[in-house]
Amino acid sequence: MAVQTQKLPYGIGRISGGWLLALLVALVFTVFGGYAYAQQLIYGEVVTGMRDIGTMAGAPWGLYIAFVVYFEGVSFAGIAVAALIRLLDLDHLKPIARMAQVMTVIALILGGLGVIADVGKPGRAFINLLKYARPGSPFFGTLTIAILGFLFGALVYLYLDGRRDAALLAKVPGKFQGFYRWWAAGYQDTPEARERHERASFWLALAIIPLLVVAHSTLGFVFGLQVGRPGWFGTLQAPGFLAMAGVSGLGHLIVLAAILRKVYGLEEQIDIAVFRWLSNLLLIFTAVYVYFMVVEWLTSVYSANTAEAQLLNALLRGEYAWIFWLSVVSLLIPLVLLIGQFATGKYRIGWLVFSGVLVNVAAIGKRFLVVVPSQTHGSLMPYVIGSYSPTWVEIGVVLGLMGLGALLFMLFAKVFPIMEVEEV
Amino acid sequence: MRKTLSLSMVVLGFALQAISYFALAAPLGTPTSPAYADPRLPFAPLLFIVGVALVFLAAVVYELMPDKNAK
């Protein structure tokens, strides 16, 4: 029997100064985002930098859609890693499974909120999408499969995976005891129960992998099926989105794991082997993505299509060049570092975190470049070349979403173990 | 019983997805008339999501439902 005074693991329920400070920062960002969004609600999206294609020479999709795509990409890796751990029995990666799951749930929430931030009629959108959504529209996949379905699946996965921990924690008295009891839902840590969970999660993981491919492909289809926008129409969009999702998600997970390892002193549980695995996975995805990117380039370079050429010019030399080359460099440096670590067999967490941050910079940049230039520079009609730069409202909303993500993660970490508990 | 129920939930969930996607939502194909704008059954997209949810909930049912044999 557990002792009454025993502390809950991983700092649950204990509020430290650092945590408070971090929370406060996240809160400030979130509130600022809320304020920015309120401006948009009151005055309309005229407060954003987005404008109509054509005579307004603008881009009707901007930062919001770029970040929706980014957040969904990040969500990929979490559940993918969790599922792979279960499917391939990667036992020593288990310590990061929970945080991967939580990351997925939060990123999906942020992606969903990003869509709400983008649409002109957010209230009506909820009802009309549920009522009228057309399977013919690539948005159907984005909204139903990629966001709602996937979110539900991820929540179920997180829930079932956490039952054992909840049951253990429920034994410790405290203000969350009721919550843990609810979560545990009568879980008894018997071999049968473990066995049952093993089986359930195996099938769940098996089900989630194809869903994941479908979800991210549909996201790619949102762009890839549009004949009218040079730079979008193409078969590589769907697999490209999938690969980029892996890159950004794994990068995120690496950073997250490193932070938690540091904060909670989990050097033992999250050992270098975990990072080696993550590093090699990231290497594979980054390499695949770079390959796709080069293929896409070459195709555009050889294309005689003037709209494509104009677009490519804007990317390589024009007003988007700085984002483009920043992204390329942010991909190539990690690629070199990852290859180096793989070749030498020496894995440094510092370099890995650096790579994780860089690939996310690249991910954000590339998402932006997928969404925006095709609108401003990709007109097949002889309109004036457009321009787009986000306003403080859009940046504020995006920062608010990021703040909210951090906030949710920190709050979760204070009520539930961020790693699987061995024994209480 | 438990297995049957969760399996049937999976089947039902997928079936619901398929039916709502192909039969109850707005028709697929190149839209040429107002008929392509409206679902054949209102809130069919919600049914699709319910279908997705059912599949996942099957796992919850599978895990949480007490085993008759055990009692």
Add this chain to the structure above:
Amino acid sequence: MSLSRRDFLKVSGVTGGALVAASRLLRLETLTAAGAESLQVEEKYIPTTCWIGKQDCGMLARVVNGRVVKLEGHPANPRNNGTLCPKGVGQIMSFYDPNRVKTPLIRTNAKGVPGEWRKASWDEALSLVAKKMNAAREKGGSKFVWQKGRSKAKKFYDKAFVAASGAFKLHHGAFCSDAGYRALEYTLGLHAVLHPDFKYTRYLLCWGWNVTNAGGNKFCWLTWPQKLVEAKERGMKMVAIDPRQRSAAHFADEWVPIKPGTDLALALALCNQLIANDTIDREYLTKYTNAPFLVGPDGLFLRAEPEGEEEAGAPLVWDTVSGAAVPYTAEGIQPALEGEYTVGGQRVKTAFELFKAHVAEYTPEMAAEVCGIEAAQIERMAREIGENAMIGSTITLDGHTMPYRPVGIMAYHMAQQELGFQAVRAMVMVMMLIGSIGAVGGQFSDFTWKEYKNWAKFEHLKVQDETNLYLKDSKFFPINSNNSSVVAHVINNLSEYGLDDEVVPDVVILHHVNPLGSFPDRNENFEAYKKIGFVAAIDPWISRTADYFADVILPAATIEKYEGPISASDFYTDAETLRIPPMDPLFDSKGDIDIYIDLCEAAGILYGEDGYIAQINKQLKLEGEYALPLDQKPEVRDIFDRYARSKGLEGGIEFFEKNGVNIKGPASVSKVYPYAMEEPFAGILPHRFYGESLLVAQNDMKAAGADEIYWRDYTPFPTWRELTAAQSPAEYDLNLISYHMIEFKQSRTPVPLLIEMAPKVFVEINPATARAKGIADGDEVWVESHNAITGETRKIKAVARYREGIRPDTVAMPHHYGEYVKHPWVKGQGPSPNELFFTGEGYVAQTADQTYLVRVKVTKA
């Protein structure tokens, strides 16, 4: 007064078969079975006319619950056939514009700076204007000046006011095409400018004029493009002669990118080639012009001994029958067109023989050099003109057999150049050579052949010392277009013209005119207005001039008033219409006629034998039972009611309120074609091919001590000389011309719907020129102009826009930006080219017409 659209169609269906075709044009045919469903709201269609443009297109105002919601084309009006231009549709905003002058305003701050105003009652404002006006009227002369911009509808109430008040009247025409009007008045006796007989023309020279989107020339512009498109479908060929491609260039088979201001040389080169190719209509020249007249060595006609009291005898021609010089009026003679003869011991030549010698130097090569085009292009044009003229052919219309010369010129604003008067004369001479004047398919100008008063006056040009503010009959400008910028120049330099302060106006009434906005040069006008005591403006908006100088602004209504009568003729159909108010004037504005009635009442000149009412009766020919009683203040609607009844229209004004337009039927052949008239050319003969009186005037000017700059262009035949602007230093390497955009042309109205489409002024520049100067498309540039006479320079900043369709040595700027300074949509539009142009010597034509050409340099800002 109002009716639903269905009623309208019913009523107008009765009025004539013209509507069947017309309703097709409006496309009223039912498209769906659902068709004419009844309308739930109270909806009326009130016929009225456009107020923006020049030709007052017929409109139907859709009025819903008492509010005008749309202006559409009136289907039965032959001028616009149910269509409208962007200005016509967009002016709906003028009804509701809260930036209109809402009540009379009286100035509260000093003049010469942007105005501050207080609201006043009509009584207060009118009595103030009346008091100042009467004080100035007492002094006479040019102390009380009245000026109006584009007059809408018949000018009867303007003329009545000028007559009743004795105002000194200034024109706006010297900025428009008056040099062209003077040239035609002088040459053909018609107050008009050049247009073709579109129905039959096979070859059209669109000369410096935008036939599709420009204004002017009798119509605003809707009618011309409609006729152009029909003619193009018929197979008409069109040449655009213009330094810059305008929208008309789209319809042109050939573009002749002529150097600005050199049109005269091109015209004479065409004459040279027509003579060389022997494609000339000798019959017309011999029979109807003074080309066969014998000219002595002094340049004057040989004349018969005067009979009785006559000042001079009839000019002589060489009769080939009798082999002697006889008066051209003699019966049974066959005058020689060409040749040199001995008469009275001296060798004399026919005017035409002199012309041949005159144009001999204007070879295609010489003109190509001057005009900056290809000699081959000139040769080709001359050949095509000659071929298409089909000299000798006839056509029978409505029983009249007439010459068929299907070649014509359209020209209008290009007349406003330094050699404008003579350039237009030269162009007319091209048409005279092929006998196209008044021939079917040929050169037309007015709708009817009505002798203009200047025809007789120009036979003896007055060159005298006594003159007035606009230098009327002076040794400076014996032919004079009454240029108000020259007036400003004179006010600023009185002694140079032998005038004193006596002529400087005390009071000026500006009616829909904005000298500081629309006239060059702006500086000259600004300085002159500083010297004028009292300025009253009648305008719906605060113009630039009113803002800086008006003491009182009287708010005029826009469409919402009775005005007219308005010709609705399209040259081939006779019709008349009126402006009917589709709603009451918004705010405290009034219709123009109401304002004049009230002003005259306040000034005590409304009633009585010479009063305003009497003048209205006179101008509208309201006599007997139709005459307005002279002792009773008239209602404007009643004036038009009497007018309509006097024209025999049942129901009077109600006829127009119901139908909008009174279609009198097709214009008769004997009215349109001078060859079908009882007396050919309505007796305005012989056409002045040789300008003898110009030479006489030149001699008189020299004798009166005028400088060469004034008399040098008074030559019997148009003569090319280098332009004054070309004498600017070489660094001013570009010609600046200005032009009108369809969005603003004659709009005189700040309509945001139009400004939105063309928000900011710009400078069009050829990319090759721009690149050589390091100017990129969209760069800000300085445009600096130079006055070759005074050495003065001026500069403005604007955005450069690349344009392949402009000569590399020429830049162009659109007009009409920023004229209504107080309007929010006008802010930030940028400068006007009028700030760069100069007026006065070297920059006006010999007729005192304004030049829109100056040398500039363009540098990156």
Add this chain to the structure above:
Amino acid sequence: MARYGMVIDLDKCTGCRACMVACKVENNTPQGHFWMYVFRFEEGEYPNTRTWFMPRPCMHCDNAPCVKVCPVGARYKRLDGLTATDFDRCIGCRYCEVACPYGVNYFNWKKPEGNYYLDWDDPDLAEIVGDEKVVYANPDLDKAYGPEKRRIAGGGQAKGVMEKCTFCVHRLEKGLQPACAAICPTQAIKFGDLDDPESEVSQLLREKPHFRLLEEAGTSPRVFYIGQHAPNPSVRQIEEITVKV
């Protein structure tokens, strides 16, 4: 049933942009929205330059990318060939706009009532016209149209929804031509039933060579052009309009 289409004769267009203004007044579209836009083009180098014009309404494509991507069926095809936008259902995702290669969609970025050119709240004007926000408001625009009874006419209907050319559906149902076709001074814009071989538009298409914009995109537009040629990269826009709201 009639299946409407438009035939625009570029040989007749003078580039006057009357259609643009007529469209705006008829449909009460807010500032900066040009459901009908007229390109003014030039091509070639001096002196071999050509100037020409091309009106651009919505193409009302039969294979409309915008309809295909609309997630909620707010953008739909009517049986008479019109591509309509139900502003009551639109959620403002702007997917139709990014999918359309023609750039004909206009989103209400602002509250439309604050976006009508002038200060209609001016007290003197308000006294006269009441609280009307578009003082020339067309009463036909708020009605429901078609057998499906959906509100699809007019512009400036609500903040955050997409709008575009409707072929003046409210005029069609009264038996009138679209505002642009009715106003065109040279009658370059013809409108009618493409299924009726006797209609003016069908006859024109039989008689004259024609093209459609971005034919290669496979969108099957219902707007046909006669004369000139499809704009290609050598065509340069002059006097272009770029108004941002």
